[in-house]
Amino acid sequence: MKRLTQRVIMPFLFVFCLMAALCACDVPPESEAPVSSAAAPTTQKTQPEQTVSRLELDGAAELPVREFTGFSYVELRSLCEAWSLKYSEENGTLRLELEGGILILADGSDEARTEEDGRIALGAPTLWFSEGWYLPVSALEAVWCRTLVEDQNAELLRCLRVEDGPAVYWNGAEAGSARRCNGIPVLTAGWFTAVSSGRAETGTDPDGTPTLTLWAWGHTVSFRQGSLRAELDGVPTVLSVPAWQAGEDWYLPAGTTAEALGCVGLEGSSDRLDLLKTEKGPTCCFSGLCLGASLRVDDALYGELPALARAMGGTLTERDGRLTLKTAEHRLVLSPGETRVEADGIERTLPLPVIPADGAWLVPLDAMAELLGLPGRTEDEIGAVYSALTPCETELWIDGVRTQAYTDRGKGPYVRLGDVLKITGGSFVPIENEAVLQARNREIDLWGGGLEYTLDGETLTLSAPAAANGTDWYVPAADLLPALGLPELVDPELDRRYYTRIVKNDEVPTGCRVPIFMYHAVSDQVWGIRELFVSPSQLEAQLQAILEAGYTPITFEDLDHVDQIDKPVMLTFDDGYDDNYTELFPLLKKYNVKATIFVIVNDIGARHKLTEEQIREMSDSGLVSIQSHTMSHNYLDGMYEKQLRYEHYDSMLALTRLTCKQPFVLCYPTGKNTAYSRSVTAEYYQFGLNMTGPCYVTGDEPYKIYRYYIARSTSVETLLSYLKD
Numbered sequence: 001m002k003r004l005t006q007r008v009i010m011p012f013l014f015v016f017c018l019m020a021a022l023c024a025c026d027v028p029p030e031s032e033a034p035v036s037s038a039a040a041p042t043t044q045k046t047q048p049e050q051t052v053s054r055l056e057l058d059g060a061a062e063l064p065v066r067e068f069t070g071f072s073y074v075e076l077r078s079l080c081e082a083w084s085l086k087y088s089e090e091n092g093t094l095r096l097e098l099e100g101g102i103l104i105l106a107d108g109s110d111e112a113r114t115e116e117d118g119r120i121a122l123g124a125p126t127l128w129f130s131e132g133w134y135l136p137v138s139a140l141e142a143v144w145c146r147t148l149v150e151d152q153n154a155e156l157l158r159c160l161r162v163e164d165g166p167a168v169y170w171n172g173a174e175a176g177s178a179r180r181c182n183g184i185p186v187l188t189a190g191w192f193t194a195v196s197s198g199r200a201e202t203g204t205d206p207d208g209t210p211t212l213t214l215w216a217w218g219h220t221v222s223f224r225q226g227s228l229r230a231e232l233d234g235v236p237t238v239l240s241v242p243a244w245q246a247g248e249d250w251y252l253p254a255g256t257t258a259e260a261l262g263c264v265g266l267e268g269s270s271d272r273l274d275l276l277k278t279e280k281g282p283t284c285c286f287s288g289l290c291l292g293a294s295l296r297v298d299d300a301l302y303g304e305l306p307a308l309a310r311a312m313g314g315t316l317t318e319r320d321g322r323l324t325l326k327t328a329e330h331r332l333v334l335s336p337g338e339t340r341v342e343a344d345g346i347e348r349t350l351p352l353p354v355i356p357a358d359g360a361w362l363v364p365l366d367a368m369a370e371l372l373g374l375p376g377r378t379e380d381e382i383g384a385v386y387s388a389l390t391p392c393e394t395e396l397w398i399d400g401v402r403t404q405a406y407t408d409r410g411k412g413p414y415v416r417l418g419d420v421l422k423i424t425g426g427s428f429v430p431i432e433n434e435a436v437l438q439a440r441n442r443e444i445d446l447w448g449g450g451l452e453y454t455l456d457g458e459t460l461t462l463s464a465p466a467a468a469n470g471t472d473w474y475v476p477a478a479d480l481l482p483a484l485g486l487p488e489l490v491d492p493e494l495d496r497r498y499y500t501r502i503v504k505n506d507e508v509p510t511g512c513r514v515p516i517f518m519y520h521a522v523s524d525q526v527w528g529i530r531e532l533f534v535s536p537s538q539l540e541a542q543l544q545a546i547l548e549a550g551y552t553p554i555t556f557e558d559l560d561h562v563d564q565i566d567k568p569v570m571l572t573f574d575d576g577y578d579d580n581y582t583e584l585f586p587l588l589k590k591y592n593v594k595a596t597i598f599v600i601v602n603d604i605g606a607r608h609k610l611t612e613e614q615i616r617e618m619s620d621s622g623l624v625s626i627q628s629h630t631m632s633h634n635y636l637d638g639m640y641e642k643q644l645r646y647e648h649y650d651s652m653l654a655l656t657r658l659t660c661k662q663p664f665v666l667c668y669p670t671g672k673n674t675a676y677s678r679s680v681t682a683e684y685y686q687f688g689l690n691m692t693g694p695c696y697v698t699g700d701e702p703y704k705i706y707r708y709y710i711a712r713s714t715s716v717e718t719l720l721s722y723l724k725d
Contacts, residue, residue: 305334322334
């Protein structure tokens with residue numbers, strides 16, 4: 001047995017062990033030569049290489065990953081070509097040139113050392129084959145401080161360059177800092193949940209890959225570890241860099257994640273990342289021109305820069321990716337994604353960055369308004385208005401109602417059409433930068449920012465551009481109010497402008513019979529000429545008879561629609577006696593009828609005459625029309641021009657100051673007038689009244705209107721006969 005073992009079994013065991021030793025060695029392939037002519041390591045490896053995946057370097061080049069003895073490796077030559085690295089071999093070692101110096105690696109060693117004998121653990125040994133050197137993939141983390149993330153879905157190992165990133169501003173306020181992954185800013189999922197008050201949940205997919213689901217601002221975004229693919233509300237989307245898990249949190253690409261959640265991500269040339277949560281804002285108007293819908297970022301509003309340039313009457317030019325806005329007074333230079341702006345040669349900072357958009361950059365309107373000399377915005381449920389229109393001291397009165405006046409850098413005064421329509425009625429239909437105004441049977445077409453308008457189809461010119469501010473408009477009062485039948489009377493001494501709804505004689509429908517009764521005093525006590533007095537009871541009986549006969553008392557303000565009034569009649573009272581307030585006015589209110597009082601200006605406040613307060617109260621009631629009976633009640637037929645104009649104009653101005661309504665009817669004192677005096681009357685008034693005569697029929701000579709004299713002796717029967725005459 002011993003001899004059998006020595007002669008048969010031992011030789012067999014020796015051969016078996018020798019073959020096993022040889023099989024344990026790698027045999028280098030013969031297809032490639034060594035990378036250097038220097039002496040190569042003597043270790044020979046016979047285990048065949050195996051390509052297991054691909055390695056993506058910093059989001060660019062892809063290299064094959066091979067597996068040796070359970071570790072992943074990348075070929076040194078390909079890595080150096082991708083990263084422009086230099087290396088050499090010396091005495092069987094590898095010398096790799098890095099920015100910080102020389103790194104020395106040895107075949108089979110899992111450490112690298114520096115020339116100063118510093119040591120770096122590689123995580124796996126460096127390997128040499130006859131085809132070249134292989135570095136363990138883990139060396140990319142140890143030596144180059146890269147982050148390795150596996151994308152199982154793409155069978156890709158991602159080598160990410162992660163470094164410090166920009167400061168982060170959330171809606172204009174500083175909110176921490178980001179990191180950069182392959183140059184792209186990334187933020188943690190925790191950051192997004194904090195600013196959005198949202199939540200995040202981690203898990204794994206069926207393949208065991210870590211996943212993250214983020215809920216914020218009504219959106220759901222799902223991420224996979226290392227993948228560039230994500231799902232936004234169930235719809236696939238692509239990320240700029242992969243999402244990856246780091247400890248208990250995840251890093252997400254800041255810009256694409258923000259955009260998926262309905263935000264805007266901007267990074268300008270400065271080391272600053274702006275993330276803006278936008279939502280639809282109100283319609284905005286800038287300097288009188290509608291810019292359309294805006295975007296809201298917190299309390300700030302964004303609008304399109306080209307539209308803003310048009311509103312300011314400026315021009316836009318682009319050069320080297322920057323836009324220059326030039327207006328008559330300002331020059332602004334802006335860059336996309338930047339908060340810096342050059343304003344009239346001085347560098348300024350916007351609170352929020354310029355947002356690049358297809359064909360139209362978006363700019364923060366509050367800041368632009370300040371730079372362009374506009375005072376700021378007013379906002380209501382209709383929209384937001386940026387305008388140089390500011391309230392001014394000029395008093396503006398419309399039909400006796402004081403209305404706020406505005407100025408636009410010295411132009412104007414402007415009036416808000418909404419205020420005008422509240423007083424005068426009518427309709428106003430704005431459509432962006434156009435509007436149609438209909439009032440008193442007239443139609444006016446307006447254009448925001450324009451100097452032209454059409455009145456009943458005729459093109460006219462404004463003295464200053466109309467300003468379209470949402471659904472409300474501001475117009476130059478001196479142009480538009482007269483077009484609405486509200487002529488202007490300027491009182492420069494008091495800095496007032498009066499616009500009164502008057503009826504021009506050529507606006508009166510012709511052929512309408514309008515009896516006019518002439519009264520004076522209303523009192524039981526007679527202290528003057530008896531026939532000038534009617535008693536209150538007598539007047540009340542006459543009012544009852546007029547109303548029972550189906551007549552409607554009107555004033556001259558109603559003549560433009562007199563053809564729509566069945567049986568019109570006018571009640572006029574001359575001289576302005578105080579009993580017109582104490583006796584007549586209560587009866588007018590009792591029966592809700594109108595009357596006209598012709599006031600002698602110089603007699604206001606005199607004995608038995610009306611006071612200013614009484615006149616103003618009756619005028620404000622809407623039942624009494626205050627008209628002129630001249631300044632002094634002197635005969636007009638023998639006056640020179642200067643005194644005639646005094647009697648006409650000064651009485652008009654005085655009564656306008658008192659009632660804030662311009663009188664447009666003159667009653668000739670004792671009916672005295674001449675052709676010349678009537679020509680002066682026609683310069684200031686629309687109608688002139690005589691004393692007794694035939695019934696007034698519209699279309700008759702407007703400056704020779706006659707009346708029926710009602711005296712103390714006039715009976716109800718006689719008065720009714722005048723109605724039928």
